Amino acid sequence: MSTKTRQKPQRDRHQEILEAASRVITDRGLAETRIQDIAEVCGVSPGLILYYFESKDRLLAEALTYANDQFYLRTARELRKMPSAKDRLARVIELSVPGLLPEYDLLDEWALWLEIWVRALRDPDMAKEREMLDRRWVQSIAEVIRYGRQTSEFPADGTDADDLAMQFGAMMDGLAIQVMLNDTVMTPKRMFDICTDVATRLIG
Amino acid sequence: MSTKTRQKPQRDRHQEILEAASRVITDRGLAETRIQDIAEVCGVSPGLILYYFESKDRLLAEALTYANDQFYLRTARELRKMPSAKDRLARVIELSVPGLLPEYDLLDEWALWLEIWVRALRDPDMAKEREMLDRRWVQSIAEVIRYGRQTSEFPADGTDADDLAMQFGAMMDGLAIQVMLNDTVMTPKRMFDICTDVATRLIG
DNA sequence: GGACCCTGACTGAACGACCAGTCAACTCAC
């Protein structure tokens, strides 16, 4: 919508800074991220960053989960619109393979996960946050399974949907790490094939 | 326990520093590791660290893989001595669960893996090194499987041993991340049970 | 055996680069 006050009130600086920060973190890595870098991406002075966030540390912590949060919300919305459980599952797999879909920055998403994990090692708050993000994602895989069993697309006699989702998710995490790190053997396509194959065998 | 008498030609400073460095990295994290910290653990001046290593960066890179290398060699030796393939597999699982065995510092091993991954994201040399370490480990799982099929402890009609080892290894990686990060649901015991269960179903 | 020198491990003060966080001053919409 058009506004006469075209500059400031419209622009959400808080969010803008979070986006810039997660951009810089994916590019440079958490440890090499400087306030100056974030300010430059925003086209703003370094002082302003500290005007909106009480410290660099807090900003980085928020930025780490921000991008993942956005990704989850987008994906959950997308999945809900698909009528077929098989399509939903296929989409989940596609979205879990780093670098498979060029239109998504899945490599970036995964790079942020790595940084979250490292930080969670020594920051209990981040550890809690990670668990929440992870649980939520595994939960939505489980829901796809339950949905498919309900619509009879998947056989209903298998393992508990939550356990299945958890094991399947763990395997995808492990594979994604290899793909993300440019493993010569584990290419995006290979990971996709493996996941599809395992899904067919375990889920339906 | 170290006396200030300087005469040990036996003492390998290079190795001593690598051990101190990986100790500090596991305690403080790669990003928070200072040369001063490493020097203190060695009971030595900061200058000496740079006397043995051309830069902090090189030292850290070496230290990251050093501990994992030691772990692998120790484990490979141990496995070779066990006559039963089932015992070997059980041991591999035990050794893959962070925090399960108090006598091993498995949490430390895994914390170093995380740091290796993050560094490998932007350091091609480290990426190559990681792939080598990973491949070696998966390979030794595959060998356990092949060994068990040879001794008829495992059924021989299953999937290709290398593929199996790779999928199984990936799942353990994913689960280990959760355990390592103090997930409330994924405890060491639960991971162990899941791995044992999956191993029984997939391998034998 | 002792005087001398050489080597190299080791020290720690000093340097300089870098950077998070502060703050006084400025802008501009209301």
Added chain:
DNA sequence: GTGAGTTGACTGGTCGTTCAGTCAGGGTCC
């Protein structure tokens, strides 16, 4: 005019790296 938003120079501290110098042991020559 007020105050939220914004600037950018500045401060204080940290830390990697350098380097001139110390010191102990061993070799060599007399």
